[in-house]
Amino acid sequence: MDFSQTKAMFHLPEGMIYLDGNSLGPLPKAAAARVQSTIQDEWGEMLITGWNKAGWMDQTTQLADRIGRLIGAPAGTMVLGDTLSIKVYQALASSLEMRPGRKVILSDSGNFPSDLYMAGGLVGSLKQGHVLKVVAPEDVAENINEDVAVLMLTEVGYGTGRIHDMAALTSLAHGAGALAVWDLAHSAGAIEVDVTAAGADFAVGCTYKYLNSGPGGPAFIYVAPQHVDGLRPALSGWLGHAAPFAFDQDYQPGIGIQRMRVGTPPVLQLASLGASLDIWDQVKMADVRARSIELSELFIELVEKSCPSLTLASPRDPRARGSQVCFRFGQGYAAIQALISRGVIGDFRAPDVMRFGFTPLYIDEGDVRCAAEILAEIMATDAWDTEAFRTMAKVT
Numbered sequence: 482m483d484f485s486q487t488k489a490m491f492h493l494p495e496g497m498i499y500l501d502g503n504s505l506g507p508l509p510k511a512a513a514a515r516v517q518s519t520i521q522d523e524w525g526e527m528l529i530t531g532w533n534k535a536g537w538m539d540q541t542t543q544l545a546d547r548i549g550r551l552i553g554a555p556a557g558t559m560v561l562g563d564t565l566s567i568k569v570y571q572a573l574a575s576s577l578e579m580r581p582g583r584k585v586i587l588s589d590s591g592n593f594p595s596d597l598y599m600a601g602g603l604v605g606s607l608k609q610g611h612v613l614k615v616v617a618p619e620d621v622a623e624n625i626n627e628d629v630a631v632l633m634l635t636e637v638g639y640g641t642g643r644i645h646d647m648a649a650l651t652s653l654a655h656g657a658g659a660l661a662v663w664d665l666a667h668s669a670g671a672i673e674v675d676v677t678a679a680g681a682d683f684a685v686g687c688t689y690k691y692l693n694s695g696p697g698g699p700a701f702i703y704v705a706p707q708h709v710d711g712l713r714p715a716l717s718g719w720l721g722h723a724a725p726f727a728f729d730q731d732y733q734p735g736i737g738i739q740r741m742r743v744g745t746p747p748v749l750q751l752a753s754l755g756a757s758l759d760i761w762d763q764v765k766m767a768d769v770r771a772r773s774i775e776l777s778e779l780f781i782e783l784v785e786k787s788c789p790s791l792t793l794a795s796p797r798d799p800r801a802r803g804s805q806v807c808f809r810f811g812q813g814y815a816a817i818q819a820l821i822s823r824g825v826i827g828d829f830r831a832p833d834v835m836r837f838g839f840t841p842l843y844i845d846e847g848d849v850r851c852a853a854e855i856l857a858e859i860m861a862t863d864a865w866d867t868e869a870f871r872t873m874a875k876v877t
């Protein structure tokens with residue numbers, strides 16, 4: 482696969498090396514015109530008739546099916562909408578309802594805090610004696626037992642990029658009679674995923690990271706085909722109704738995955754997502770993953786050679802690591818600010834993690850070498866050690 486062709490399809494600001502596609506993907510060049518056309522030709526000219534004439538409503542499943550190809554989800558098992566936190570809530574609430582009598586939601590301390598917060602919020606609302614049990618990532622397997630209603634994990638940890646074995650843990654969960662909800666925020670478009678082969682009951686993820694839909698782009702949810710028709714959606718919004726425009730007083734869940742819709746879809750974000758998926762449609766995840774490993778390995782090698790004060794926080798084995806590489810450094814926040822001031826964009830995760838994403842669609846070997854060189858220079862000269870770089874911004 483020639484990734485120089487996909488790189489040419491992204492707008493990357495002059496002089497910037499963008500190693501943060503694991504937080505917010507860059508702008509596909511075609512997205513601006515696509516959104517502009519959705520605004521002018523569809524919203525502007527069609528107004529309310531755009532829902533039918535421009536097919537706005539169907540975008541939530543049509544685009545979801547294209548993401549499905551990247552994560553092994555068959556057509557008709559995914560829908561887009563809302564934010565990932567909401568989709569986590571929906572998947573968890575349905576799981577608990579499918580396992581009455583079981584009280585434990587099992588998760589790990591490497592999970593993204595919002596997932597844990599949403600679980601805690603759900604437990605508090607249900608008031609049925611459920612508990613959220615959070616164990617260390619390496620202790621998950623041994624804590625799967627017959628008290629567990631649902632295992633809720635993020636496959637690739639946001640902090641260090643550690644990968645959980647989705648198939649093995651799902652199989653353990655099923656063996657104990659529990660369900661498995663997988664958060665694929667750092668997996669979809671980053672590593673090869675097969676939710677069907679792994680037997681996942683639910684999978685959720687966002688589109689603004691590796692899938693480049695832009696800030697605030699919609700999340701997706703996958704429900705295993707054998708479960709979907711029996712699900713009672715906890716967030717029973719009108720667009721998940723079997724006949725939203727019948728305006729019934731009583732809720733009837735929509736057919737299949739349609740019931741996991743909640744409210745009005747974000748049409749402009751769906752337009753930018755469509756432009757990004759036009760690029761994704763041209764690549765194979767196996768090629769993306771192989772290249773991402775090459776780039777990550779090169780970065781680790783160069784940084785370890787030239788920056789002795791940084792320690793690798795990510796797994797050393799590339800098969801156990803997602804598409805990001807993290808290093809620990811006590812003044813990691815300041816070091817990242819110094820890098821950003823030199824045009825290399827990474828990010829910082831408290832307390833001391835410097836995080837770099839390797840996204841082959843638009844990052845090449847030259848970028849990796851250049852970023853490592855600038856990092857080495859910043860560390861060698863303590864260029865990070867200024868008041869301005871140590872002052873924390875609201876979003877890190």
Ligand SMILES: Cc1ncc(COP(=O)(O)O)c(C=O)c1O
Nearest residue numbers: 564565566593595635639666687
């Ligand atoms: C693993 C993971 N889960 C959940 C979230 C929350 O997503 P949202 O802000 O779309 O609700 C994020 C956000 O970055 C995340 O990385």
